[in-house]
Amino acid sequence: MSAILSQVIRRQIAISLNRSQAGVTAATAGEHSGGYKVWKRLSFFVAIPAVGLCMLNAYLKHQEEHDHPRAEFIKYEYLRRREKRFPWGEGNKSLFHNPHVNPLPDGYEH
Template sequence: MSFVLNNAIRRQIGVIAARNMSGTAAVAGEHSGGYKVWKRLSFFVAMPAVGLCMLNAYLKHQEEHDHPRPEFVKYEYLRRREKRFPWGEGNKSLFHNPHVNALPDGYEH
């Protein structure tokens, strides 16, 4: 008896849920062209924004590239080597750039 009653209750809940869901956008199809909006936003907003960011980064790099590097001042608390690096000669960091990064004794060039 309870098995039949449980099935009847489940069917009624399913019918009520189906009635409530029939008004949602996913079932009714009211917003079926939503992908077109995102496609247009991607091409006409996102792509130009990425291009402007790239242009800004390039211009800032060019502006910084024209300036000479600062004069080396040997401070005792900077560029300390308590322990050798485990690669190369042990004095240069992993991403060492000889034009920008100074060694404890000064620039390489």
């Protein structure tokens, strides 16, 4: 089994060496010629517009949420509990604290 596998590998190496010496690359050889054109067109006509649409969707959703007032603060016993202080700042705010969205245990900051 290993003898057959080594023969196949040697044959593939010889074929690739012959192609590289003749100036034929994998992108232009045989039935795969022109494959880069497909990927180039997919990138320009599918991927870039898709990224643009995703950016537009995110921006419009942000604008929609920005116009709404924030929810009323209700102090629940099981939410925003601080058993020990955070090791940064004053110890009451999380690392990615946003004062408009994230309330402290006593309520929103003003």
